[in-house]
Amino acid sequence: MAIEPVNINEFQELAKQALPKMYYDYYTGGAEDQYTLKENVEAFSRILFQPTTLLDVSRINLSTTVLGYNLSSPIMLAPTGCHKLAHPEGEIATARAAAACKTIMVLSCVSTCTVEEVASSCDAIRFFQLYVYRRRDVSSQLVQRAERCGYKAIVLTVDTPRVGRREADIKNKMIMPEIPELKNFEGLMSTEVDSEKGSKLEAFASEILDPSLSWKDIGWLKSITNLPILIKGVLTAEDAVKAVDVGVAGIIVSNHGARQLDYTPPTISVLEEVVQAVGGKIPVLLDGGVRRGTDVFKALALGAQAVLIGRPVLYGLAAMGENGVKACHRDAQG
């Protein structure tokens, strides 16, 4: 019998065996020199504990709340694109795992199952992640569809005015999959690109993303939805203060898993600064490099309400489908 993986790194190995190189590289890779990619993980390992002892720890409760929703543990599933590249059930398997783990799944708008399919597959608490497109009508239709089928919040990703330079994807000529498709866009806009060079993913995204997105657009987003808005991609106290001022419901400290601007600081190193600037007015979450329970504990100790895991979900999904996602969620606690 195959040996059960006991941690996320072992799941990563299984994912590597399971996936075509192009997709494995797409999932694992970061931007340019991948300095921030390494640092996201290593910065956690530079934080050490100095435990006090002889405390009664016989009753431990990992549960928490995010925007009023109860979670079994402070570990949510970050939005990542194209889950059908990892497993034929795609985001539906991920959502079912989220429901089983009693956590929140943030569905990427570049998903390979539609917002409606994911919503009707199970009763997981779901947030919807949004990129703002040049075609604002496409973004607003996606938001309204998510709102109609019970997503509880919009997660606006603000670190992607264009796609980062991911050299593995360029070399592999990473293609937007025709099958599985980016199903949310069916009937809304074409996902075809005619670029023959480099990453087709990058070419597609550059064509559709709105690089003019700025703080004033939070007002636009608020005007098209009643859902609470979280901003994903804050790395400074300055932006944290602006986010509070424009009235968002939460902040996700994130550098997009080091896939966007390289040489940004690892997220754990700027968490405290953001938390202090926010002063408890709204919840602060964090993602990037979280691989074990000790990482989660460090983030909570520095003021995060919860963390999100990105790649670990994809590794679990590629290795073992829904059960793999559940196992990786469990391993992120241990």
Ligand code: FNR
């Ligand atoms: C992402 N991420 C991401 N973020 C987002 O807002 N929308 C998206 O569609 C995607 N897609 C995506 C694909 C892949 C393959 C990865 C690895 C990441 C970023 C993601 O939400 C999160 O910020 C990071 O993945 C967190 O870092 P770790 O946990 O992967 O180290």
